[in-house]
């Protein structure tokens with residue numbers, strides 16, 4: 001085939017960001033449209049593509065090996081599928097009017113413009129790094145990228161002391177606490193909120209707090225870090241809050257992320273209240289026919305509250321990429337929104353949530369009933385049955401399920417998926433009580449804990 005002629009006629013897709021959303025989009029577009037029709041150029045400023053940041057806590061903790069095992073597809077594998085992948089190349093500017101991007105080769109410093117017919121923005125999220133004295137000292141680590149994971153592993157290998165402070169008690173903070181325990185560290189978690197896991201209601205967060213203390217972790221709530229203290233060698237030696245100092249040979253920051261949308265903002269693309277790009281249901285940037293965006297850099301529709309939110313999760317990013325690639329490839333797909341499901345664990349404690357917390361429901365003007373039940377993971381008489389707490393929110397009068405939070409041991413976390421399906425289907429708690437769930441003593445009591453909560457919630461709705 002005559003390549004120069006081919007280049008004249010085919011469309012060019014440019015992708016910014018080479019991880020979950022970006023490369024899922026590129027791969028799906030390639031599945032639907034061959035290289036003779038669609039040229040795909042993808043820019044990634046880092047050293048890896050299609051990697052699982054989700055696996056970093058388990059890699060650092062020694063439960064899985066890495067970093068190769070955390071890479072779903074290498075740059076070479078993408079190139080073998082006719083994707084022109086430009087690694088260590090950062091897009092510096094999007095020129096929407098002239099349909100082109102300006103990129104810089106981070107090794108040589110050379111810059112060039114690349115025009116596009118279609119553009120996908122998948123720039124992810126940026127970890128929040130507080131502007132505190134000492135925060136850049138050796139021994140202080142973020143855990144956003146595989147390079148971050150490797151740097152932390154190297155530090156752990158060379159650190160003689162065994163005290164660690166984790167700043168932040170969201171899911172990354174609690175997962176990293178476990179990783180450090182696996183390395184034999186005495187772990188302190190310093191948390192700005194009143195309880196860990198602010199994605200839960202405080203009463204459920206309290207259970208996580210108590211369980212983490214039971215695991216030997218020192219929990220410091222309602223405490224903002226004011227500085228990182230260093231020793232004579234310049235390395236971290238402690239973390240200070242307004243009231244106390246916590247000795248630390250290593251510090252891990254897990255304070256959360258913000259959408260990485262500086263490029264999009266400079267290009268005049270629409271951003272929402274949380275700083276994420278706004279898209280339609282086909283993941284097209286609103287008002288821009290030939291630009292798509294997905295993953296951690298966008299806001300998503302919360303199907304329960306009807307409001308836009310920023311939720312940085314790989315499970316969404318992969319789905320966004322699939323939808324975008326289908327649209328770019330000439331097919332039809334939509335991403336309807338999320339119900340806010342997430343699951344994580346610290347040691348053997350499983351923590352799960354979906355839907356609205358009490359304060360979310362109040363914020364959008366929903367009146368609700370709330371129940372909390374204690375049950376077990378298996379039939380009470382079956383070996384290994386462990387306690388589980390389920391909290392359920394349902395709308396007053398209608399009984400529509402609004403949210404579920406679960407804290408317990410083995411088998412607790414993924415039970416939240418029952419509630420996620422019920423939420424997506426718009427079920428009432430009354431309807432949930434009749435769900436035909438599987439039962440045998442090794443798997444659940446005859447009334448599954450989620451159904452016990454639904455029964456109690458349904459009774460409360462009837463009385464409301």
Ligand SMILES: Cc1cc2nc3c(=O)[nH]c(=O)nc-3n(C[C@H](O)[C@H](O)[C@H](O)COP(=O)(O)OP(=O)(O)OC[C@H]3O[C@@H](n4cnc5c(N)ncnc54)[C@H](O)[C@@H]3O)c2cc1C
Pocket residue numbers: 016017018019020021022043044045046052053054055056057089090091092122123124125143144145172260263294295296297312313314315316317
């Ligand atoms: C420690 C950790 C644990 C996690 N655990 C889970 C979990 O258990 N479950 C879950 O669902 N999610 C989890 N996540 C979140 C998940 O990893 C992210 O939601 C997911 O990676 C988002 O994918 P993305 O493609 O949108 O963005 P990213 O993965 O952030 O990828 C964006 C890419 O774009 C590149 N980029 C940005 N700007 C430019 C530019 N201007 N030019 C070129 N390249 C650029 C970046 O280098 C990056 O590689 C975890 C995240 C972390 C950090």
